[in-house]
Amino acid sequence: MIRIKCPYCGERDHSEFTYGGDASINYPSLDASEAEWTEAIFFRKNIKGFQKETWHHLNGCRMWLEVERSTITHEIKSVKPCHPDLQKLMELKK
Amino acid sequence: MTKFNAWNVFKNGLNGQTGWSRQWRDPEPKSNYNVIIIGGGLHGLATAYYLAKNHNVNKIAVLEKGWIGGGNAGRNTTIIRSNYMMPGSHEFYEHSLKLWENLSHELNYNVMFSQRAHVNLYHSPGAKDSNARRYNTMRLHGTDGELWDLNTLKKNIPHLNYNDARFPIIGAAVQRRAGNARHDSAVWGYARAADSLGVDIIQNCEVTGITRKNGNIESLQTSRGIMKGNKIGFAVAGNTSLLWQMADLGNLPIESHKLQAFVTEAVKPFLDHVVVYGVGGAHFYISQSDKGSLVFGGDLDWYKSYAQRGNLPMVQDVAEAAMAILPSIGRLRLLRHWAGVMDMSMDGTFFICKTPISNLYLNAGWNYGGFKASPASGWYFADLIANEQPHKYIQHHHLKRFEQGINLDERGAGPDPKLHG
Ligand SMILES: Cc1cc2nc3c(=O)[nH]c(=O)nc-3n(C[C@H](O)[C@H](O)[C@H](O)COP(=O)(O)OP(=O)(O)OC[C@H]3O[C@@H](n4cnc5c(N)ncnc54)[C@H](O)[C@@H]3O)c2cc1C
Ligand SMILES: [Zn+2]
Numbered sequence: 001m002i003r004i005k006c007p008y009c010g011e012r013d014h015s016e017f018t019y020g021g022d023a024s025i026n027y028p029s030l031d032a033s034e035a036e037w038t039e040a041i042f043f044r045k046n047i048k049g050f051q052k053e054t055w056h057h058l059n060g061c062r063m064w065l066e067v068e069r070s071t072i073t074h075e076i077k078s079v080k081p082c083h084p085d086l087q088k089l090m091e092l093k094k
Numbered sequence: 095m096t097k098f099n100a101w102n103v104f105k106n107g108l109n110g111q112t113g114w115s116r117q118w119r120d121p122e123p124k125s126n127y128n129v130i131i132i133g134g135g136l137h138g139l140a141t142a143y144y145l146a147k148n149h150n151v152n153k154i155a156v157l158e159k160g161w162i163g164g165g166n167a168g169r170n171t172t173i174i175r176s177n178y179m180m181p182g183s184h185e186f187y188e189h190s191l192k193l194w195e196n197l198s199h200e201l202n203y204n205v206m207f208s209q210r211a212h213v214n215l216y217h218s219p220g221a222k223d224s225n226a227r228r229y230n231t232m233r234l235h236g237t238d239g240e241l242w243d244l245n246t247l248k249k250n251i252p253h254l255n256y257n258d259a260r261f262p263i264i265g266a267a268v269q270r271r272a273g274n275a276r277h278d279s280a281v282w283g284y285a286r287a288a289d290s291l292g293v294d295i296i297q298n299c300e301v302t303g304i305t306r307k308n309g310n311i312e313s314l315q316t317s318r319g320i321m322k323g324n325k326i327g328f329a330v331a332g333n334t335s336l337l338w339q340m341a342d343l344g345n346l347p348i349e350s351h352k353l354q355a356f357v358t359e360a361v362k363p364f365l366d367h368v369v370v371y372g373v374g375g376a377h378f379y380i381s382q383s384d385k386g387s388l389v390f391g392g393d394l395d396w397y398k399s400y401a402q403r404g405n406l407p408m409v410q411d412v413a414e415a416a417m418a419i420l421p422s423i424g425r426l427r428l429l430r431h432w433a434g435v436m437d438m439s440m441d442g443t444f445f446i447c448k449t450p451i452s453n454l455y456l457n458a459g460w461n462y463g464g465f466k467a468s469p470a471s472g473w474y475f476a477d478l479i480a481n482e483q484p485h486k487y488i489q490h491h492h493l494k495r496f497e498q499g500i501n502l503d504e505r506g507a508g509p510d511p512k513l514h515g
Contacts, residue, residue, distance in 0.1 A: 021510065046350055
């Protein structure tokens, strides 16, 4: 079991969360070329090692989180809310 | 290599089995080959075999970082079927099934192919309709497929949970020619047959670097020295992205996810078919091995991973699915479970194609379905490497299909690799 420290709820089993995907994708502007959109939607680095990824705390606070996790050992380095405003709020609370 | 036939079996029965020779050689790597296939799984070995057999290519090597069949080839639940609908994929998988039907003879090796029927349960009129559509499409293409009503199903498999299943079983879509085979035998059979045609199978040989020159791959760095090949093929399943980046080619429409398989203690003959159950969030497929163990699996572990070991929540999910349709196996103990690293593609369909490097060819994106595909995968990958032209069945199975809007999304699940089966 992977344990994810949700900044809002605390440390929970990963089975409370759903895995989103690669958090490092930069979606291009709406009028960007087809090639840029194809790259963003369909192509992945598929990193072996630490990667940034999204998880949804579906059976908890339902926040989307950005998690830095190793795809080899599953060790987690950092967790923070995906939304920058929520990030700021969580910082203030500390 | 001693041929397997009735006479040799008889003779060796009398001489204490002393007349058999090595099944394949263990050659030292040469520095130059016509074709180097990276990856000693089923796809790599089958490709080497058909290159030699169908296209008379010589000086072929298969490089395997561990032992052959140590990857997904030796970790899968061995289901073989051809109930695909997308153009190209359908013909491809049907050809694969036909190759399986004669594979033991072709390779002179018993791959224990068993056409025990693939029984895909359905639980709602909607599911019945969509299965009817799929299986009718198959029939129009000349593949066998039929629908079993509840009575036929009960007659064939009396011990499913027909009483109080949360999602009542109302029938099944069945492909009788489908079934399974022994995975290790398929690996050893292709290895032995390829070796006897002169293919060098080089184990403990990991490709660690790729040198490019003038738009070509010039040489490969490996744990057993530097090697050159006029043509290079990748067939490394879950490790494809790593080699792709070694060749400095950027990103791929592939993510690596792990899938688990489970084996119980052996029991007397109990389940004659491959049974598949999928409804709502559940996904479960099961068959009984010749030894008597029940072999089954479910979904991916749901997050990207290169670890060849599974997690416990999925063990529970799969056990729950098992109990939902086959409660009679509830007292069986699990003997083993393990995971393999799957090359999940963005639309659930594979790639057999050329690449931006003119002497590099790609075979990848097999999702959970690459075991059944192995013979055809080897067949058409060899054809592409030898003839430089994709066969018409695989003309859309290339990396540009997303840009061109030709997604081959059998399930209609969208561009999320973990959602494909
Ligand atoms: C649990 C599980 C259940 C499955 N069930 C089914 C099923 O029921 N039916 C079905 O059709 N399919 C199934 N599959 C999928 C199927 O097993 C795979 O799609 C298929 O085996 C992949 O092709 P392969 O055999 O060539 O891969 P692999 O056997 O993984 O071969 C790739 C090889 O490349 C080698 N390699 C990697 N990197 C390097 C390198 N740098 N240098 C040298 N060698 C390298 C690896 O060591 C490996 O041996 C299942 C898979 C799993 C894991
Ligand atoms: Zn939370």
